[in-house]
Amino acid sequence: MSQALRSAKERALQIVEQASKIRIQDARDNLGARTSGRQVRKANNQMGHTQGALERAAKPPLGWIWGDFFRPWQRMFPGEKHFNADINVRREYIPLSLIELTRLIDLGWIDPSKPIDISTLCRTQKFQINPNIRQYGFDLTEEGADSFPYAIDIEVQYATQSAIAAVEKAGGRIRTSYYDVNALEAAIDPKKWFEKGNVVPQRKAPPKTLIGYYMDAKNRGYLADESDIENNRINLANIRGYKLPDHEMVTEPLKTVDQVFHGIPAGSVISLADKKLYSPTNEIHREYYSKQVADKQYS
Amino acid sequence: MFKIGLQTAQTSLTRTPAVLSSSARGIANIPAHEYHIRFDQQSGRKRPAQDVLDRFKRLNNGMWIHAHAGKNKLRYMKDDKWQKTSLYYETCTKEQCQMLDKLVTPFWLRPKHYPNDPYQAYNVRHGIDSPRVDDKGRFVRERRKVLLDDSTSSRYFNDC
Numbered sequence: 001m002s003q004a005l006r007s008a009k010e011r012a013l014q015i016v017e018q019a020s021k022i023r024i025q026d027a028r029d030n031l032g033a034r035t036s037g038r039q040v041r042k043a044n045n046q047m048g049h050t051q052g053a054l055e056r057a058a059k060p061p062l063g064w065i066w067g068d069f070f071r072p073w074q075r076m077f078p079g080e081k082h083f084n085a086d087i088n089v090r091r092e093y094i095p096l097s098l099i100e101l102t103r104l105i106d107l108g109w110i111d112p113s114k115p116i117d118i119s120t121l122c123r124t125q126k127f128q129i130n131p132n133i134r135q136y137g138f139d140l141t142e143e144g145a146d147s148f149p150y151a152i153d154i155e156v157q158y159a160t161q162s163a164i165a166a167v168e169k170a171g172g173r174i175r176t177s178y179y180d181v182n183a184l185e186a187a188i189d190p191k192k193w194f195e196k197g198n199v200v201p202q203r204k205a206p207p208k209t210l211i212g213y214y215m216d217a218k219n220r221g222y223l224a225d226e227s228d229i230e231n232n233r234i235n236l237a238n239i240r241g242y243k244l245p246d247h248e249m250v251t252e253p254l255k256t257v258d259q260v261f262h263g264i265p266a267g268s269v270i271s272l273a274d275k276k277l278y279s280p281t282n283e284i285h286r287e288y289y290s291k292q293v294a295d296k297q298y299s
Numbered sequence: 300m301f302k303i304g305l306q307t308a309q310t311s312l313t314r315t316p317a318v319l320s321s322s323a324r325g326i327a328n329i330p331a332h333e334y335h336i337r338f339d340q341q342s343g344r345k346r347p348a349q350d351v352l353d354r355f356k357r358l359n360n361g362m363w364i365h366a367h368a369g370k371n372k373l374r375y376m377k378d379d380k381w382q383k384t385s386l387y388y389e390t391c392t393k394e395q396c397q398m399l400d401k402l403v404t405p406f407w408l409r410p411k412h413y414p415n416d417p418y419q420a421y422n423v424r425h426g427i428d429s430p431r432v433d434d435k436g437r438f439v440r441e442r443r444k445v446l447l448d449d450s451t452s453s454r455y456f457n458d459c
Contacts (some may be wrong), residue, residue, distance in 0.1 A: 062348055077355075077365045078366050078369075080366050083354075100447060
């Protein structure tokens with residue numbers, strides 16, 4: 001009989017027939033009926049790949065998105081000199097628009113009756129200048145030039161013609177002047193500079209590429225003749241068609257060519273604790289700092 | 300003398316140029332220094348990928364531009380339309396911009412202001428739906444104005 005019943009189904013049915021009682025356990029698989037894959041030792045288990053193969057496999061170069069590994073897309077384009085080639089000689093300026101300047105004065109961050117320069121602007125803690133990454137001061141831009149109300153005495157490092165016109169139309173005085181890295185560092189945070197006990201530096205002459213800009217009366221450069229600047233001021237008013245106020249806003253006499261702070265000559269040391277200014281007594285030092293012709297400095 | 304000169308000219312014409320023959324490289328793998336972001340040995344700072352800095356420029360709004368591929372190749376045999384359009388710069392896609400941002404250092408990701416910048420007009424982009432600020436509330440594409448609220452800023456500035 002058992003010979004005749006060959007199929008597993010039939011055998012199973014026979015078991016069920018013969019059983020006195022069927023329980024859920026009887027529906028279990030036989031031992032070894034289902035087997036999972038053979039477990040090999042972890043060390044031998046390469047899963048078709050070895051670590052060495054992974055290390056030696058060709059991996060895409062940096063920035064690869066599609067295409068040939070040996071010619072990734074970012075290397076398919078020609079280089080452009082205009083893009084980043086002169087980044088190490090380019091000078092960056094912090095944009096300061098006239099509307100922002102108006103707001104700073106409106107809200108009392110800046111006093112318009114005093115001269116405005118880098119130190120004044122940085123004291124508001126609204127701007128960060130880092131001379132180490134070739135930031136060279138402020139660029140006065142023309143946003144808000146149509147309605148600039150304050151007569152101010154401002155010194156920036158760069159200014160557009162519209163901004164110059166707006167300041168002068170309101171009766172202000174504007175000068176563009178160059179600060180070298182050392183002078184800029186002193187001007188950004190005078191307190192830190194004085195507390196270190198550093199000598200108030202001389203402002204160095206601008207680099208060769210900027211001399212032209214700062215000697216141009218059109219830009220109100222600090223190296224230009226005052227009479228030239230006055231002529232250009234009148235000229236700009238005629239060109240732009242506005243009437244100049246009777247007198248220019250003059251808060252303090254202009255800084256000398258090598259002066260960093262108003263009222264503090266180059267070469268002096270400041271004691272904030274004593275509120276005293278110490279001038280150099282050594283004849284050689286005094287002569288050096290009173291030359292008014294700053295050392296030539298490139299970039 | 301003349302004959303010899305002619306012959307050398309002919310052989311140099313028939314020989315395949317070095318540029319074409321070097322397009323298939325004989326080595327099996329990418330050199331290891333090319334698939335890692337490099338860090339400076341002395342200071343431990345990230346080094347930007349020079350390939351990217353040579354070929355691409357990041358505008359202040361976060362978009363990267365590059366020149367036309369093959370711009371300088373065989374210009375004389377290409378048509379007038381191509382002569383004109385090959386001088387244009389192309390913008391990268393969002394994914395490409397994200398990739399390039401990773402390949403350079405934070406210095407290059409910072410918006411920079413240069414007076415008389417020829418790219419000044421392209422540093423702003425209008426009509427974009429994506430958010431103006433990132434997760435920390437900083438502007439992504441525009442400069443943060445000092446003491447200016449949004450409506451006043453939009454009256455005077457045209458950069459968002």
